[in-house]
Amino acid sequence: MDPITTVAEINGHLAPIAFGIATIGPAIGVGIVVGKTVESVARQPELQGRLTGLMFLGIAFTEALAFVAIAVAFIPFP
Structure with a gap:
């Protein structure tokens, strides 16, 4: 299994979760x-x-x- 492909797959699945967690702060602030x-x-x-x-x-x-948070969550990592 190629390690770069694995990292890309993990980041692809974690981005929506990271966005969901990152919106908790602004929600509390509002x-x-x-x-x-x-x-x-x-x-x-x-x-x-x-x-x-x-x-x-x-x-x-x-x-x-x-x-x-949206922008950071979807930045691709090498």
Whole structure:
């Protein structure tokens, strides 16, 4: 059995698993960002518009980590 072929087969099967595990972090991050925004709006309702904009910015940065995880999970190794 060729060792390079074996490594390629293993990486091909592990990439979706790695992506699934790597998305746990951003999911937790988005949950924290949204939860803290809801808490802040409950304390000061007059800042809802500004806090909502900041929330979406935080979600965008957090979701960028998921896109990096997609790219890294599918990088072929020699």
